[in-house]
Amino acid sequence: MCHGGWCFEQLTRRLRGAGHTVHPLTLTGLSERSHLLHGTVNLDTHIQDVVATLEGENLRDVTLVGHSYGGMVITGAADRAPDRVRCLVYLDAVVPAHGDSCWSLVSDQERRWYVDVDETGCASRVLPIFDARATSHPIASLLQPLRLTGDLGHIERRDYVYAAGWADQSPFTTTYQKLSADPGWTTHALPGGHNLMRDNPDELAAILDRAASH
Template sequence: MANFVLIPGMCHGGWCFEQLTTGLRAQGHAVHPLTLTGLSERGHLLHGAVNLDTHIQDVTGVLAAENIRDAVLVGHSYGGMVITGAADRAPDRVDSLVYLDAMVPEDGDSCWTLVTDQERRWYADVVETGYGVRPLPFFDPRATPHPIASLLQPLRMTGDLAHIRRRVYGYAAGWDGPSPFTPAYERLREDPAWTTHALAGGHNLMRDVPQDLLKILLEVVSNRT
């Protein structure tokens, strides 16, 4: 049995992983689909101090509370920032990292610095309180504002993640227009430390190609020793 911890992208909750969660549990694995602080059913916790560190602590807190020491952290989009930070801060609890059309930051990077001007214009469209970025019109109706501070705060890392057994990147090849994740994918597919997949879906891979993602995640844990 493996332990999967699933981290959503901007404006989404753990509900976005429903099909993956069902598929993994059917294979006998433990699955923890998280909703980050300030979002979805935790939207009442949205305030100006909810930042990237808060979301990393959401993950490390679950790892500690559930006493998980072999986690496969799966991050979609913004979730790549979170799983990178969590793997750095809880190195004895994380086995592998899977990025689903996601940010792959290094020390000092923030979402703001990694995206294009188009995404920055979206980030600037905040709700009346000033605390959250509005969901885009085509998002799931359940989407809620995303804490702006989490997009602006740089990631601070203490190590190089050399302890990670597997690093996997799933790239959405079916964007309607240019993908902001293409540079990361093209860089990583030339790196022998990474396994990369180009998938025939849009950015919401969990909705478009759930069975492909299930196969990828099962492969990550199929040869663990």
């Protein structure tokens, strides 16, 4: 939420140095694309952002990485482009099923943040702790339920990377514990805060390297 592809800069540099092709995306209505924000920018818009990149760059055997809200987006993109996506990595993120929304998966604390909309009336405000480049986030993308057409059975590997260093209680602890007991998932815990790509770029790059090379 509220961030752009620039938040992955340290991680992108490390992965490219290891020989990977990396496409850090800024979703419609955010950061340097904030001029595209309007009331109809929703989850489908953001899923299409990813699918359009996969198709436009003719990418295959892709590992999609979604941070936080981005778990909604990569799940939908994998469903819509099954012939292009091989692996999903949820980076301290929501893990939705069909019919879930970001709103339905988070706590009341996050919901209170979401409904504190800015002067546009259609976007959740930036939190004071965010990078100065962050911008308001289209609230429709948080409210819209995810619609899946399949079971994502084509995905060869699913990883969950949990941030164990939240200053207060993490909203993702239950998700991490559940997936740790699921043999269909590979789970990891890193000591940093929610923005693991900033706090733990080396460890995270190693995890992504293994996932992409699986």
